Amino acid sequence: MGHAQRELERAQRHDGLREHLTVGEEIRLAARAHWFVLVRPFLLAVVVTVVSVLILVKAPARIGSNLPVFLLAAIVLVWVRFGWRVIVRWHDMFVATDKRILKYQGIFVTDVPMMRMSKVTDMRFTRSVCGEIFGYGTIVIESAGQDQAIREVTYLPDPVENYRRLCEVIFGDKHEARGGRRRSKSWRRRLDRLTAGRRGHSANEGWDDPPFDGPPFDSPPFAGSPQVLPQPAASAPDSTAPTHRPAAPAEVLFESEDIKARRRAAKTGPIPYYPTNNPD
Secondary structure, three states: OOHHHHHHHHHHOOHHHHOOOOOOOOEEEEEOOOHHHHHHHHHHHHHHHHHHHHHHHHOOOOOOOOHHHHHHHHHHHHHHHHHHHHHHHHHOEEEEEOOEEEEEEOOOOOEOOEEEHHHEEEEEEEOOHHHHHHOEEEEEEEEOOOOOOOOEEEEEEOHHHHHHHHHHHHHOOOOOOOOHHHHHHHHHHHHHHHOOOOOOOOOOOOOOOOOOOOOOOOOOOOOOOOOOOOOOOOOOOOOOOOOOOOOOOOOOOOOOHHHHHHHHHOOOOOOOOOOOOOOO
């Protein structure tokens, strides 16, 4: 189970979020901010702590000075701020249902800005250099109205998966990734067909149709008109002897257009005469 699917199941079990959904409304996407959003407050807390400790160690001690109190208060303040950002990140969510897009945010005061899915006109997906490295992105949503409650979603985790799910909700089409094994076989078949001539094999090799084993197209019965077998010398008809007729030409299964035109344009030979034994 991926991270995006776990976040979706967590949102479906969230009691506070379900209170803001209508009857029959289904959650399709749920994501919290990426952990990279905590890097800046964490680095600030570390820097303030290190500088305050160095000042306390290097500065000369003075009787009645309030400097240690101020430095200690600064350290506590930056770490409290970092802890608050951790709680906010854990609580706030970006949610997309089958009807609207909303943000569930606020701990003491709940704030739920939302926008109907039908108002979405354009959407832009971007990933910075840090986003490519650490795995987050930004989605900018444009709507038909000038004033919109939700426009930019920053630090979106699993950007490709969540972007695909958001496109499924907006456009209504489900995009399924094909397996790499099947795709590689398809490319291999195309490569074999393109390079068949260079390897000295036929481009149709490997197909279901068997190769053509008949006579060449330049030989009869394909070239010209059907040949007439030579007849023996004329003799007195014998009523008792059976009449022998020439063998019929081989059945033609296929003729190309140029062969048909050549056969139609060819000169006809003598038309043989076969006497009948009809006494009348």
